[in-house]
Structures are given as structure tokens and as C-alpha cells.
Amino acid sequence: METKLIKFNPDKIDSLLLQEAARVINGGGLVAFPTETVYGLGADALNPLSCAKIFEAKNRPLNDPLIVHIADKQDIFKVAGEIYKRTLGIIDEFWPGPLTLVLKKSQNIPQIVTAGLETVAVRMPDNPIALALIKEAQTPIAAPSANLFGRPSPTTAQHVFDDLKGRIDMIVDGGKTQVGVESTILDLTQTPSRILRPGGIDIEALRRLSPDIESYQGNRILSPGMFTRHYSPKARVIVVEDGNKTQPERVKDIASEFISQGYSVGIMAKDENKNHYNGDFNLKILGPEKNLALCAANLYSLLREFDKDGTQIIIAESVKEDGLGITIMDRLRKAAAKESDV
């Protein structure tokens, strides 16, 4: 299959190109498109055969459900049922935005989308191209991240192309995504409501609006289809957390060990520590710890760059687990998990 790459200007969306992309969705095909978090691989959420192609293209196991994307808050009633006032309050505050809600599924949603669950994950993305495409197609769009299963999520059209060229019909290039990590997933079907995956929303801000959400205790509960090893580059990842030595000291100790064994070593450091490093390794800067949003936006892109450089071992400094730092550390630990942990 030939993958068509089309460039969109998010500030001035070309209506002919938009129609072309929507026609692919309506014809049962797959279109990768930008959201504010990461690129999604979209199909008509009401067409089970189209959604089946998503799993095939990504090599994704069928027990890993998809997120349904809508362009209008009202459309939640087409996708989900049992929507109470509290849910509407959360939507009013956080949509469009990087918050996915798990709700009771409506009859309209095919089983393949929810991996047979009675619940559905739904969100309204905060990206003009994503919203325009959903509106033009006049159907909710099911979309997981547009990467091969287990790889870091794509934050540029090039990342999507690297993973999925020849496997999908179209890639809509709308530039680099702003948030850079996936949406936060909040399960409203449980009492208390639970965060299944930390993501682009500040959990504390969510809990201020809705204090009955359980405080997030790390990766205790896994969303269906969430595996310990995930978001992984080809290189082995080692995350260095605080210890008795400073982080740069610990990172350099580990780096020398691997370099002496002949490995090609990469270091992912915070801006604040960059002057501590010079040596025979591939140094990349995640961003300043005081700007965790910028760190989140760079994370997946850097992991992919290390792979392109042929780096075999990535030694990553940890960041403080606060706000988006919770999400960054969740993804780094998953990238670091060994295959045997799955």
C-alpha cells in the first residue's frame, strides 16, 4: 500500500485536503493525524472492519482497546451512556484537552474498539486539524497512538512515517505536537474514580475539581492493554533516580562502565545538569526541570533520535514527580522495563 503524506497548515486548513482525508476515513481507510498530545492512527469508530485495520497496521494485540475521538462535547452521548452531571462538569473544564474518560459504552460502538469491554474511552482533542477532520468525516474517530506497537508514540509526521509507511493510507502532517505525551486516562465507571494512566493533564488540577478521584499512587492499576514495557526505543534504557551521589555522578559512573564494555552510550540529561557532562557519549538535553511541559514535549522525540544514532544504552536522569513530571517518570520507567516484565 502506498502511504500518502499531506501537509496541513493548522492555522488555515485547506478544505480540499480535508475532504480528501475525510474520504479515506469514510471509505474505511486509515489516516494518521496530529492531536495536541501525539499523532493518532484514525479509523471510523463506527466501522468494525476499519478499526480492525488499526490493530493490523500497528501489530497491536486485540485486547488493547482504542480511544474514540469526538469534535463536539455533545457527541459524547453518541459514544457513551450513563453520563452524569459530574462527568459534564469535568468535560466543561478539561475538553478539548488531553483527558480521556472511560465511561459505559453505547450500543453504537463496535466490540473491537473496546476490546470487548462494556466501557469506552473517549476524548475531545485540542488540535484544529484533528477537530476539523472528525467534523468533516461526520463520525467519531477511533485512534490509538500512530506508532508500531511498543514503540515511543509519534510527535511528528516523520515519526509516523518511519513506523507505518506502506501500512496505512494517509498521514496528515500538521507539525510537531505540543504536549508530546499521551492523554491522562480517567476511569469514571469505578468508585472512586481512578487515574489509569497519567498523561498531559495535571492530576492535582483534576482532583481539585473532582476530589472524589482517587489520588494517583503510581502504576498500581494497569489499564487493559497497558503493558509494563511500553513506549520503548530499541536501546536499553536505564533511569537514574536520586541516591547518595548526585545524579550526574551516578550517570557518569554507569556510562563509564558501559563505555568500557564497548557499548555506544547515550545520556539524557536535564538542562540544569548539562555542564556536568562531557565525554565519549551521545548527550541529549530533555529540557529544564523547571519547565516540565517542555521536557514532556521533547521526550519521545529524543528516544527516537537515540535509536537513529545507533545508541545502545540510554542513561536518563530522573525528573521530580510533580505535575507532568509524574507522566514523564511513568514513561521513562516503562521504557526501562525489561522484556521479561511484560
Ligand code: TXA
Ligand atoms: O493522547 C492520547 O491518548 C493518544 C491520542 C492519539 O489521542 N492516544 C493514545 O492511545 O495514546 P493509546 O495508543 O495509548 O491507546 C489507548 C489506551 C489503551 O492502551 C488503554 O490503556 C486505554 O487507552 N483504554 C482504551 N479503552 C479503554 C477502556 N474501555 N478502559 C480502560 N482503558 C482503556
Ligand code: MG
Ligand atoms: Mg499507544
